[in-house]
Amino acid sequence: MVEKNRKKVCIIHTGGTIGMARTAKGYAPQAGFVKSTLSEIRELNAAEMPKFDLIEYSPLLDSSSISVKEWVKLAKDIEKKYNKYDGFIILHGTDTMAYTASALSFMLEELTKPVILTGSQIPLCEIRNDARDNLITALLIAGNYQIPEVCIYFESRLMRGNRAKKVSTNQLIAFDSPNFPSLADAGVKIVLNDKNIRDPGTGIQMFPIQEHPIAVIRLFPGIQFQLIEKMISSKIKAIVIEAFGSGNIPGKNAAFLKLLKKAQEKGTLILVCTQCLRGAASLGEYEASQELVKAGAVSGLDMTVEAAVTKLFYLFSKGYNMEMIKKLMETNLRGELTEHS
Structure with missing residues (x-):
């Protein structure tokens, strides 16, 4: 019965450090690596975890190469699969994550479900990494909490996506939300800051943006x-x-x-x-x-x-x-x- 009632989350892997593997030329995106790695994380099978499907984009991109075209693709994919899932997670490189989160917040009008971007400073392939915790916590939040916003989850904080900025290249606390408090904090327990969370919309409407000079x-x-x-x-x-x-x-x-x-x-x-x-x-x-x-x-x-x-x-x-x-x-x-x- 528990299995039947488990929530379901869609994970979209666009690229970035979180899913990179070691190669002779340094860390690089590798098709199929995230899927195989997730299958080895036993905690993802726990009863309180949501079920999930993984979609991997091809080619996988460093976030510095992500543009308006990729933003629109993400928005369209979320709209297309919206009714099948309780929440969405986007695995994304950190360099332009705040741009993508901001763009999606405007394109995904009348949102009623969480869309959470996350990534890491250290890839999943390393023994010591921030990727595992960022992913597990983002999954728990996306599947079990009604937060109808585009967010960024990083190092114990859930931030409104269009308020977040990357503030460090080498610390695990890579993002901050300087002018707006957290939507949720993940300490010993996950605590929602309800007064900071926007009210749900009336049902998703996706508006594709275009490039402008x-x-x-x-x-x-x-x-x-x-x-x-x-x-x-x-x-x-x-x-x-x-x-x-x-x-x-x-x-x-x-x-x-x-x-x-x-x-x-x-x-x-x-x-x-x-x-x-x-x-x-x-x-x-x-x-x-x-x-x-x-x-x-x-x-x-x-x-x-x-x-x-x-x-x-x-x-x-x-x-x-x-x-x-x-x-x-x-x-x-x-x-x-x-x-x-």
């Missing part, structure tokens, strides 16, 4: 704005500026002001995020951000750049006009930002 500019002292100004054309739909502090810029720099003016004339959306890990962009708070206000820039508030870029892809793909996109970029759609009070 967007530029990301990170400011630094001495940046040569003349070089950037040359790339501004009517083809560029949006510029995401990673500004200093709460949205400050070199407001006395003639070349930068010329760039802003040209972007405004071309109808290019200017979105301002902060370079800081915590906090928000607040345009007009300091004199140093007044030129952005004059140029009609939009504040990214406390969104991550990953969420900002994928949200722009999503809204441009929806076909909204520029004024609506500006409004929605400052509107909380999937828990990706904290709106002004």
Whole structure:
């Protein structure tokens, strides 16, 4: 009877460190390796564990090679198999995991089930690894808890996917959610933070996004704005500026002001995020951000750049006009930002 009532989870393996094997040229993805390794983990057969099916993509990709095409494929596969499973796990490389999680959070509208991305810093093939615990705990959460969000699970924390960032290349705590608390914490027990979890939607609706010409500019002292100004054309739909502090810029720099003016004339959306890990962009708070206000820039508030870029892809793909996109970029759609009070 227990077997009959066990939940069922779909695991989609896209690639990444978690499923790599040792080769003569170093760690590399190997078809079939994850399937054979999972069959050796006895805990996966425990009564409290959900049953699972494994789907392995071909070719397996390092996450630095994952693009919009793969995001859409993931979203379509989840939509197609949605009614067969209680939750979904995506095994993914860590480098662009936050981008994929953010993109899926916008594409998978009206979500009612958990979609959890996880991976590892050390592959399953090593005796000492973080992969095994990340996978087992992600499976337990995906199968046994109603969390209708796209999440990232890593090293004892379940984070909202569009709030997470990779913060370390060599520590096991590879991800953080700087501006939003955990959805769940896995210590001795798995504890849900119910007040942080979004309400379920009405039933999945998948909206495929498309690539759009967007530029990301990170400011630094001495940046040569003349070089950037040359790339501004009517083809560029949006510029995401990673500004200093709460949205400050070199407001006395003639070349930068010329760039802003040209972007405004071309109808290019200017979105301002902060370079800081915590906090928000607040345009007009300091004199140093007044030129952005004059140029009609939009504040990214406390969104991550990953969420900002994928949200722009999503809204441009929806076909909204520029004024609506500006409004929605400052509107909380999937828990990706904290709106002004």
